[in-house]
Amino acid sequence: MHTVLHDLFEHPAHERTPQNAIDLLPTRWRAQVEAKPELASMVTNDKEWLDRATSLVQTYFTLEQPTTFEATHREMHLENDFREDIYLHGYVDRLDVAPSGEVRIIDYKTGKSPKPGWEDKALFQLRVYALLYWKNSGVLPRLLQLMYLGDGKLVRSNPTLADLESAKKSLLRTADDILASLDKDYxxxxxSKLCDWCYFKRICPAHIS
Ligand code: SF4
Structure with a gap:
């Protein structure tokens, strides 16, 4: 889905239609499988899989009209040395710079939007991108936007410098925890619930009795 939405913006604006996006699905999926053959085993029914992806594409078009703007950056790599011993980087799905110079950061999610009260946690990732962008360019992004294609909802925030400072403190706490663990080799x-999706579960001490 990310590749389709990435490549859709290679088309001239007037060609960024739902049908053209849907037409990208089979070739982009085949390319993913060629790069990672193990993906094929995760899909038991190709038609059902492509139908689901089609539905996500259709939902995307209910959230914005890609014919009306240009995506300035896609899969933008942001990086910064936060401290001498901490390097931070990430890839932003999309970063748009409006003619006015205002910046918005977009992240696509194929799942459903968070339950009420959990939006702030979901926005943390985008605040980290905003922090990296601000540190590198001196520009505070105007809008952070999570697009949930699973249920067609948006989670948005206008970040403040205080938000970014708070994200920075949280990152530094995490980094210091990691460095302490490295030091003690502990x-x-x-x-958590995420264990069921964890690649290391079969060798994790928490699950070996
Ligand atoms: S490493 Fe262990 S505890 Fe951590 S997510 Fe994986 S299974 Fe769960």
Whole structure:
């Protein structure tokens, strides 16, 4: 889905239609499978899989009209040395710079939007991107926007410098925890609902009885 939305903006604006986006799905999926053959085993029914992806594409078009703007950056790599011992980087799905100079950061999610009260947690990732962008360019992004294609909802925020400072403090706390663990070579597992999707579960001390 990310590749389709990335490549859609290679088309001239008037060709960024739902049908052209849907037409990209089979070739982009085949390219993914060629690059990572193990993906094929995760899909048992190709038609059902492409139907689901088609539905996500259709939902995308209910959230914005890509014929009406240019995507300035896609898969933008942001990086910064936060401290001598901390390097931070990430890839932003899309970063648009309006003619007015205002910046918005977009992240596509194929799942559903968070339950009420959890939006702030979901926005943390985008605040980190905003922090990196601000540190590198001196421009405070005007809008952070999560696009949930699973249920057609947006989560938005206008970040303040205080938000970015708070994200920075949180990152530094995490980094210091990691550095302390490195120092002691002590890595306590933290079981959660996410364990069921964790690649390391079969060797994780929290799950070996
Ligand atoms: S299985 Fe272990 S390593 Fe994986 S998320 Fe759970 S606690 Fe962490």
């Amino acid at each position: 890595w306590p597992p933290k079981p």
